[in-house]
Amino acid sequence: MSQLVLKSLGSAVVAVALTAAPSARAGASDTSDGACGSTSAGWNAPNGALxxxxxSGGPITSVLSGVGEYRTHSLLSHGPGGDVTHETMYTPGTNGWPTYCSTPMKVNELASGYPGAARVNQGAIYQYLYGGGGLEYIAYQRSRSSAGYDTKxxxxxxxxxxxxxxxxxxxKxxxxxxxxxxxxxxxYPLNYTLYQYRDxxxxxTGTAGWNNGMVCSTMIAYAQFRAGFGAVSAxxxxxATLVSAGNALYNAVETECNTGLGFWTDIGSKATCFEGICDDAARQVRxxxxxxxxxTDxxxxWSNIANNPNTVSRSISPDRLGGWSGHPYSGTGASVWSYDTSNTVQWNSGGNVYGCWF
Structure with a gap:
């Protein structure tokens, strides 16, 4: 099958072969996320694989679905059973009364996502991927070109x-x-900065963004450029797509807040305000x-952005790194991994590992 045909199957789900169930541990924290867990076997992704x-849910999934893309997170493997480099943030904590009636989320945790760019072990990444609910898709891609696989x-x-x-x-x-x-x-440690999805x-091209920030896919693009393999073009x-993504983000946060599910849990149950706190949270995040x-909420x-037809978004998504959803898989501006197709991730390398991702 040709590379072009394979790339057209962007929404096909690769089977995930699991050999161990996670064993998570979580202590008291202002965030609802579980940080620590273990796996009795590591993944098979080679060193250098994307x-x-x-x-299965969350605001980032809603945003990327809103722009017609599928993959929502990108990581770099340091080898089978080895460490993993990625950029992410835990769910922000909530402010106390009466502040949460206008800005429900802790501003510093929302603006400067933690842990940001980090290197963690297999137990930590297993907890990150599977400890919070369903994972619809996982696959790895090796660096390659039309001439075959390489070591980039x-x-x-x-x-x-x-x-x-x-x-x-x-x-924590x-x-x-x-x-x-x-x-x-x-x-200083790199923050996870939501604004990177806008710009x-x-x-x-090798510089840090506002607030010393990046997100998962822009950090990997940064590393490709700094390692000498050229820029992944934004x-x-x-x-219209920007507005669609912003509305999808708002709806996702408000819905998950109202139902006590997903990215920000327990907000609605904590508040007694004259207006809907979940609406405030959705506007603050957007x-x-x-x-x-x-x-601010x-x-x-948002209205100033949505009502200005000249506003756009300029970024690099996980699908763009992988060459999916119409993004280039070869030539100038493509990532070194984009020519490859999806390879099944299996958790079959030996060794029980426990760790925390924040």
Missing amino acids: VLTRG GETITNWILNSMPTEATQS KDGGQSILRIKGDNG LEGVN YTYDH NCMAAGNCG DGNV
Whole structure:
């Protein structure tokens, strides 16, 4: 089957072969997320492989579905059973009364997502992927071109190990565990910044974005450029697509808040306000992603964007890294992994590993 035909099957789900169930541990925390877990077997993704996943819910899934794309998270493997580099954030905590009636989410946790860029072990990544609910899709892609597989992906992960310093940080849920937070050029750990979905700025050409921030896919594009393999070109989503994504984000946050599910749980049950706190949370999160204004639920922030036909979004998504959903899989501006097709992730490398992703 030709590469073009294979790439047209962007929404096909690759089977996930699991050999072990997670054993999660979670202590008291202001966030509802479980940070720590274990797996009795590691994954088979080779060193330098790009791993792409899709979760079963949450705001990022809604945003990317709203722009017609499928994959929602991207990670880099350091080898079968080895460490994993990715960029993510835990669910922000909630403010106390009366602040939560206007800005329900803690502003600093929403604006500067934690842990941001980090390197974690197999137990931690298993908990991250499977501990919070269903995972619809997971597959890996190796770096390759029309001439066959190459070592570019491995060179990129080795560049990360050798050229991006880390800071060992104690887990917020298990004091006996630590994670390695990855630092930017300014010497500070990189944050997960939702605004990167609106504008990645110059991250794909080797500079950090606003608030020393990146997201999963823009961080990998950054590493490809800095390792010497050229820039993954940013994609411009037109105004109508931007508005669709913003509305999808708002609806996802409000619905999951109202039902006590998903990304931000328990908000509605904690509040006694004169207006719907879930509506406030949805507007606050949308303002954060669309404008980098994470400290307000003011509806005018979004209205000014939605009513201006010149506003667009410019970013790099997981599907763009993988060459799916119409994004290029070869040539200038493509990632080194995009020519490959989906390879099944199996959890079959030996060794029981426990760890925490934050």
